[in-house]
Amino acid sequence: MVFRTCYQIEIPKHRLSSRDRAFYAFFAFFALFASFLFLSRLSVTPFTSLPPSTRNRYCIFMVRIILKPKEDIRIRRGHPWIYDNEIAGVEGEPEPGAEVEVCDARGLHVGYAFFNPKSKIRARMYSRTAKKADEEFFIRAFEAAWKWRKFCFGEPAIEKRMSLRLVYGEADSVPGLIVDGFVGIPKLEDSNAGDKLSSAQRAALASPKGLWLSVQFLSLGVEVHKAEILKALRSVFNPDGIAERSDAPVRALEGLPDLVGVLWGSVPERIVIEENGALFEIDLLSGQKTGWFLDQRANRAAAAKYVSRAPWADSPNKAIGARVLDVFCNQGGFSVLAAKAGAASVLAVDSSRDALALLRENAALNNVSDRITAVEANAFDYLRDLEKMGQRFDLIILDPPAFAKNRTALEGARRGYKELNLRAMHLLERGGILVTFSCSHWFSPEMFDAVLADAAFDSNRRLRILEERTQDLDHPILSGYDESRYLKCRIVQVV
Ligand code: SAH
Numbered sequence: 001m002v003f004r005t006c007y008q009i010e011i012p013k014h015r016l017s018s019r020d021r022a023f024y025a026f027f028a029f030f031a032l033f034a035s036f037l038f039l040s041r042l043s044v045t046p047f048t049s050l051p052p053s054t055r056n057r058y059c060i061f062m063v064r065i066i067l068k069p070k071e072d073i074r075i076r077r078g079h080p081w082i083y084d085n086e087i088a089g090v091e092g093e094p095e096p097g098a099e100v101e102v103c104d105a106r107g108l109h110v111g112y113a114f115f116n117p118k119s120k121i122r123a124r125m126y127s128r129t130a131k132k133a134d135e136e137f138f139i140r141a142f143e144a145a146w147k148w149r150k151f152c153f154g155e156p157a158i159e160k161r162m163s164l165r166l167v168y169g170e171a172d173s174v175p176g177l178i179v180d181g182f183v184g185i186p187k188l189e190d191s192n193a194g195d196k197l198s199s200a201q202r203a204a205l206a207s208p209k210g211l212w213l214s215v216q217f218l219s220l221g222v223e224v225h226k227a228e229i230l231k232a233l234r235s236v237f238n239p240d241g242i243a244e245r246s247d248a249p250v251r252a253l254e255g256l257p258d259l260v261g262v263l264w265g266s267v268p269e270r271i272v273i274e275e276n277g278a279l280f281e282i283d284l285l286s287g288q289k290t291g292w293f294l295d296q297r298a299n300r301a302a303a304a305k306y307v308s309r310a311p312w313a314d315s316p317n318k319a320i321g322a323r324v325l326d327v328f329c330n331q332g333g334f335s336v337l338a339a340k341a342g343a344a345s346v347l348a349v350d351s352s353r354d355a356l357a358l359l360r361e362n363a364a365l366n367n368v369s370d371r372i373t374a375v376e377a378n379a380f381d382y383l384r385d386l387e388k389m390g391q392r393f394d395l396i397i398l399d400p401p402a403f404a405k406n407r408t409a410l411e412g413a414r415r416g417y418k419e420l421n422l423r424a425m426h427l428l429e430r431g432g433i434l435v436t437f438s439c440s441h442w443f444s445p446e447m448f449d450a451v452l453a454d455a456a457f458d459s460n461r462r463l464r465i466l467e468e469r470t471q472d473l474d475h476p477i478l479s480g481y482d483e484s485r486y487l488k489c490r491i492v493q494v495v
Contacts, residue, residue, distance in 0.1 A: 100114075184272050295471040324345065331355050
């Protein structure tokens, strides 16, 4: 009885009206539906197949990739690439090229990346904080890149008088996007070269000029965001025209076809730009890469300095000026500057007929045609022939294309660099200057220095290292991202 009294609870007798019941039923249904949506978001993935530690509560509204344990360390230290074998799982079904969140093995946020299911580089980081890569994001990235160039190059950049690499892919937080900005004037159809560049045109080069962009979309992420990127480029740089040069072999690794053409505005067939005080005619749509190798700007000036300095003691040509050999000369960036600096003769060698045609135009534009001889040849064969003929030079420039495109090609690359440098050392007068490059990031500075030492040993010469250089500052080098440190330049005296 006692128990009974204890449990006698008075149940209030108010009843729900049918309207209230309908309201509560609707509310309950809505809550159920919302939780279903929320939970389904979590379980789209093989979520249960992931280790329990990866099931976290952070940023569950975005498609994410979960890294294997410790794979986040390299990424957090600044490397922007995530390879397929570093991923533990993918939550959701990311669209190819779309933004994904990257989390470490504990499920903690690392950053945001573009996803490519077809590439071995499965994701490329673009930001730690910006979830969406929309027009706003690209505007911010381009403005930051522009600010850096203005800081590095000062007035000429600020006043847009200088041709520059404006965006350098990963190093400017836009993975796979290269934007070269060429400041100059369109070349008139009837002005062939040199003296035919009218004085009006020469004067135009001294005042504000046009700006044309040559752009490479080298990853799927930037390819699918092309429309936003174009708008952002126009808004930040205000160019006169934009050319697309998406015809680099790396596009195939991203599952993309080659694309070349005018993307926006108009792009003249030829543009005359100014660099290091010399004029160069370039072809944005059919020249190599983006039309001109901007990374060598400062190295060209550095090499030209040695023409007039003539540090070689025993050269019979000392009195009349240096004899220069420019191997892999392309359109004559080094040759023209060396000739302008007072070289007695420049022998310019390249295997590309089109590049040599432009070199001849460039020699004429700068009134140094009489001192530059262009030769179409395979450099390896031609250097051997020169040696057989007993030719000698005071300054040699070796700027070959990248010999090592991946790790497996390193041994072949080493042999190639060794042979070139050995032959150059044979061709140099004692005391002559060798300006030698490797632009393959796989081939480390240590490997390059070892090759030079080997070549010196084999040719019974000693090297005095005058300068150790790299690419110009509009190709920024990021710590933690070795691929951005690709160009090695050594200026050595061969004694
Ligand atoms: N020095 C140039 C850039 C060189 S790029 C500059 O300052 O702009 C590399 C050049 O090597 C290209 O012009 C290419 O046509 C040329 N090349 C590639 N393989 C070659 C070979 N086996 N022999 C001669 N030239 C070669």
